[in-house]
Amino acid sequence: MSATALWGWMVLIALGISVGGVAWRLRGLLARPLRPDRSPARGSAWRGILYAFTMGMMPWAKESTRQHLLPYLRGVLFHVGIFATLASLAVSPWRLSLPAPLAVGGLVLTGIGAAGGVIGILMRIFDERLRALSHPDDYAAVALVTAWQAAGVAFWADPRWMAVFYGLSALTLVAIPVTKIRHCIYFFFSRFFFGLFYGRRAVLG
Amino acid sequence: MSELIQQALTTFEKSLDRRLLASLEVCARCGICAESCHVFAAEPEFRNAPAAKAEAVRRFYRRLHDPIGRLFPWWVGAKDLREADLEELAEIAFGACTLCRRCTMNCPMGVDTALIMRAARAMLTAVGKAPEMLVQLADAAIAREENLEFFREFYIDQIRELERELQEQTGDPEARIPVEKAGAEILYVALSGAHTILPAAILFHAVGADWTLSMFEAANYGYFLADIQRAKAIARRIVDEARRLGVKEIILAECGHAYTVLRWEAPNWFDDFPFRVRSIIEVAAEWIQQGRLPLDPSANPEPVTYHDSCNLGRNGGLLEEPRIILRAVVQDFREMTPNRAENFCCGGGAGLVAVPEWYEKRMRAGHRKVEQIRRTGAQIVAASCDNCRLQLGDLSDYYGMGVQVSGLMDLVVKAYLAARRMEMAVPTASVPVSA
Ligand code: SF4
Ligand code: SF4
Numbered sequence: 001m002s003a004t005a006l007w008g009w010m011v012l013i014a015l016g017i018s019v020g021g022v023a024w025r026l027r028g029l030l031a032r033p034l035r036p037d038r039s040p041a042r043g044s045a046w047r048g049i050l051y052a053f054t055m056g057m058m059p060w061a062k063e064s065t066r067q068h069l070l071p072y073l074r075g076v077l078f079h080v081g082i083f084a085t086l087a088s089l090a091v092s093p094w095r096l097s098l099p100a101p102l103a104v105g106g107l108v109l110t111g112i113g114a115a116g117g118v119i120g121i122l123m124r125i126f127d128e129r130l131r132a133l134s135h136p137d138d139y140a141a142v143a144l145v146t147a148w149q150a151a152g153v154a155f156w157a158d159p160r161w162m163a164v165f166y167g168l169s170a171l172t173l174v175a176i177p178v179t180k181i182r183h184c185i186y187f188f189f190s191r192f193f194f195g196l197f198y199g200r201r202a203v204l205g
Numbered sequence: 206m207s208e209l210i211q212q213a214l215t216t217f218e219k220s221l222d223r224r225l226l227a228s229l230e231v232c233a234r235c236g237i238c239a240e241s242c243h244v245f246a247a248e249p250e251f252r253n254a255p256a257a258k259a260e261a262v263r264r265f266y267r268r269l270h271d272p273i274g275r276l277f278p279w280w281v282g283a284k285d286l287r288e289a290d291l292e293e294l295a296e297i298a299f300g301a302c303t304l305c306r307r308c309t310m311n312c313p314m315g316v317d318t319a320l321i322m323r324a325a326r327a328m329l330t331a332v333g334k335a336p337e338m339l340v341q342l343a344d345a346a347i348a349r350e351e352n353l354e355f356f357r358e359f360y361i362d363q364i365r366e367l368e369r370e371l372q373e374q375t376g377d378p379e380a381r382i383p384v385e386k387a388g389a390e391i392l393y394v395a396l397s398g399a400h401t402i403l404p405a406a407i408l409f410h411a412v413g414a415d416w417t418l419s420m421f422e423a424a425n426y427g428y429f430l431a432d433i434q435r436a437k438a439i440a441r442r443i444v445d446e447a448r449r450l451g452v453k454e455i456i457l458a459e460c461g462h463a464y465t466v467l468r469w470e471a472p473n474w475f476d477d478f479p480f481r482v483r484s485i486i487e488v489a490a491e492w493i494q495q496g497r498l499p500l501d502p503s504a505n506p507e508p509v510t511y512h513d514s515c516n517l518g519r520n521g522g523l524l525e526e527p528r529i530i531l532r533a534v535v536q537d538f539r540e541m542t543p544n545r546a547e548n549f550c551c552g553g554g555a556g557l558v559a560v561p562e563w564y565e566k567r568m569r570a571g572h573r574k575v576e577q578i579r580r581t582g583a584q585i586v587a588a589s590c591d592n593c594r595l596q597l598g599d600l601s602d603y604y605g606m607g608v609q610v611s612g613l614m615d616l617v618v619k620a621y622l623a624a625r626r627m628e629m630a631v632p633t634a635s636v637p638v639s640a
Binding site for chain 1: 273
């Protein structure tokens with residue numbers, strides 16, 4: 001069995017571990033009480049929730065993101081890169097038969113993500129406030145995801161990097177439920193509760 | 206683990222529902238919420254950033270609930286909660302956060318730092334580490350119900366005094382302030398002192414409302430303590446009174462946290478809650494829109510700005526009603542920037558104004574508000590929350606702003622009485638004011 005095929009299997013095993021870990025995290029969350037709100041709503045909960053996931057995420061929607069526009073956009077691009085790297089992983093077995101424009105697109109998007117990651121690490125190291133807020137886990141998580149995206153770039157540039165890309169993919173997948181990366185699981189719940197709260201109270205939405 | 210810590214953590218576990226857990230887990234430590242907090246804006250030190258305050262809770266949460274936090278605490282900043290940490294936590298949760306949720310609005314993840322701080326307050330109250338003054342005020346409110354017979358006569362005497370003033374102001378010798386009137390449509394719940402009773406009584410008289418005054422005050426210090434048992438006991442007095450009298454609606458005086466408690470929280474605490482709850486500002490805005498109140502805005506010629514209370518505005522949705530009122534009753538209304546849901550907290554909310562030793566702290570925390578008011582050039586700051594009004598008055602003295610602080614209803618009454626005087630001279634029909 002080639003190294004790439006071996007790592008391909010490792011990715012599948014890591015995916016299983018990751019899914020199990022995420023399910024365990026979700027179970028922990030869903031085991032907690034929800035405490036439904038019985039007060040009569042003033043506004044629409046659903047409009048609030050829709051706002052929370054759409055217009056409420058726009059850079060102009062919040063004073064904080066207007067003030068920190070570049071760091072926010074960096075974060076957005078970093079996360080776009082993450083989705084692109086995940087998509088790259090999904091299509092990787094067919095890499096050689098994919099049309100060239102798709103490969104270029106994959107390379108650009110993972111490249112943007114990796115650049116966003118490098119800037120993010122530098123900001124965390126040099127910005128006093130971010131340094132004070134950060135734990136080793138924060139640096140390690142961004143570094144791992146950035147390395148994974150960089151491996152995605154290399155994979156699109158030259159398929160011989162596939163084994164490295166798979167290795168880092170396996171590591172990243174396993175890291176999701178146990179490192180800071182897990183905030184992606186809670187993001188949907190947190191924004192949902194945010195939209196629900198402010199939608200019912202007719203503040204947003 | 207000491208018994209005290211055990212008790213604190215047991216209380217924390219009870220607070221740990223899905224919303225709180227999501228807020229504890231989701232923070233990406235991006236730090237962009239910092240400037241949105243008025244405490245940080247006034248003193249830009251790391252410890253004042255919302256994420257830094259929440260970290261005081263996340264530290265022990267991770268130690269308890271995160272496998273990595275249990276195995277390698279240093280890796281994720283996890284730490285056991287110790288007795289020595291409780292004092293610091295009290296300074297943060299009670300003294301450095303007014304639960305205003307401005308940071309929540311500004312967090313891309315939607316982290317509810319106020320909810321995290323409330324969980325901290327609940328556990329601190331449970332272990333006797335809450336500010337003594339807040340505990341005393343909450344317990345005094347509960348004791349009032351237990352000793353109602355003792356208070357009743359004295360209270361009713363005071364109301365009769367006030368009734369004479371009402372008759373004088375309205376020119377109607379039959380004008381009444383009904384107390385414990387069974388079958389009334391409205392139960393009006395005021396705050397302690399005549400300043401929230403008389404203006405409302407004048408307006409109820411103006412529209413011919415069928416109302417009765419509550420024996421209890423709307424303030425609920427149990428809510429500031431995040432002590433659900435105390436908060437419920439205080440709210441229950443009003444809920445029981447409303448049930449006993451058979452009213453259809455509870456109308457609250459201008460008070461931010463009382464609105465949060467009775468409008469948004471109490472329906473979750475009591476199985477039988479068959480009344481509508483509104484703030485007097487919703488009701489007054491409605492009357493104005495219906496043209497039921499003749500108003501003369503020239504009675505309030507000075508430039509007026511409005512401070513949105515966090516509980517009524519950002520967290521209660523009463524964003525337009527105050528503006529409907531002000532546009533109808535003052536001549537020169539000036540918005541402060543930012544306003545409505547983005548408004549800055551005055552720095553005195555969530556019980557801070559009641560704790561004397563935190564005077565300097567809240568004066569510093571109010572600095573952003575002072576800047577906002579100054580930029581408007583207003584001579585009067587209207588606010589529809591008693592705590593905000595106290596804080597704004599103190600800020601005016603402390604920073605030499607020379608502004609007058611007024612309740613919305615005081616401005617409405619001034620405009621109404623002026624219009625009535627005019628009507629008596631030349632009778633005219635009142636004209637509806639559009640929103
Ligand atoms: S609370 Fe929100 S804005 Fe603040 S650091 Fe955490 S994720 Fe960022
Ligand atoms: S809730 Fe208000 S006071 Fe508390 S941290 Fe957030 S912005 Fe600051």
